[in-house]
Amino acid sequence: DIQMNQSPSSLSASLGDTITITCHASQNINVWLSWYQQKPGNIPKLLIYKASNLHTGVPSRFSGSGSGTGFALTISSLQPEDIATYYCQQGQSYPSTFGGGTKLEIK
Amino acid sequence: QIQLVQSGPELKKPGETVRISCKASGYTFTNYGMNWVKQAPGKGLKWMGWINTYTGEPTYADDFKGRFALSLETSASTAFLQINNLKNEDMTTFFCARRNHYGGAYYALDYWGQGTSVTVSS
Numbered sequence: 358d359i360q361m362n363q364s365p366s367s368l369s370a371s372l373g374d375t376i377t378i379t380c381h382a383s384q385n386i387n388v389w390l391s392w393y394q395q396k397p398g399n400i401p402k403l404l405i406y407k408a409s410n411l412h413t414g415v416p417s418r419f420s421g422s423g424s425g426t427g428f429a430l431t432i433s434s435l436q437p438e439d440i441a442t443y444y445c446q447q448g449q450s451y452p453s454t455f456g457g458g459t460k461l462e463i464k
Numbered sequence: 465q466i467q468l469v470q471s472g473p474e475l476k477k478p479g480e481t482v483r484i485s486c487k488a489s490g491y492t493f494t495n496y497g498m499n500w501v502k503q504a505p506g507k508g509l510k511w512m513g514w515i516n517t518y519t520g521e522p523t524y525a526d527d528f529k530g531r532f533a534l535s536l537e538t539s540a541s542t543a544f545l546q547i548n549n550l551k552n553e554d555m556t557t558f559f560c561a562r563r564n565h566y567g568g569a570y571y572a573l574d575y576w577g578q579g580t581s582v583t584v585s586s
Contacts, residue, residue, distance in 0.1 A: 391572040400559065400579055401509060406572035444509055449570040452525040453511040
């Protein structure tokens with residue numbers, strides 16, 4: 358199975374900050390990576406697909422980058438509604454696997 | 465608008481069977497596969513498997529082979545997850561999620577159900 362390692366596991370930042378979450382795949386997954394946001398008590402929602410493409414309705418302050426084994430999710434100008442746990446997922450090889458999640462809190 | 469509506473919370477005893485439904489609306493059901501994802505309380509996401517809504521063929525992750533069964537009622541645009549012989553470790557939330565292909569075999573889960581919690585207690 359492809360292991361997806363996210364870091365950090367938790368992150369505290371101030372409103373207006375720019376933050377970056379990284380995801381490392383144990384094998385080359387090209388650009389076949391997705392990012393999800395799960396707000397407290399809510400369902401996961403797709404943010405980014407194919408490493409860098411924003412899903413419908415996702416604010417442009419979210420961006421994704423990377424290919425191969427290293428990926429990043431960047432949130433610029435952090436807003437209160439960005440408090441959530443973020444997950445990466447590889448969706449090409451069986452079985453699909455998620456990263457362990459990064460919990461984002463506001464200072 | 466696209467919606468996936470799951471059945472309500474379940475309270476079951478160990479060894480019993482539970483069947484969770486996921487009703488899709490707002491799109492052609494057979495054009496998109498349906499995935500199932502498990503989330504234990506306070507934990508991360510774990511992919512369980514998916515079902516091809518066109519052919520009805522299910523695929524399971526290794527940890528979910530045996531007691532778990534995915535099925536469809538295509539005429540009702542509904543997917544089902546059945547768990548037999550419930551165990552304490554099944555006490556968790558299960559999500560259905562639509563599988564959308566964005567290139568080749570790659571897919572992302574673009575719409576999710578609201579989740580169904582299963583409590584297993586004697």
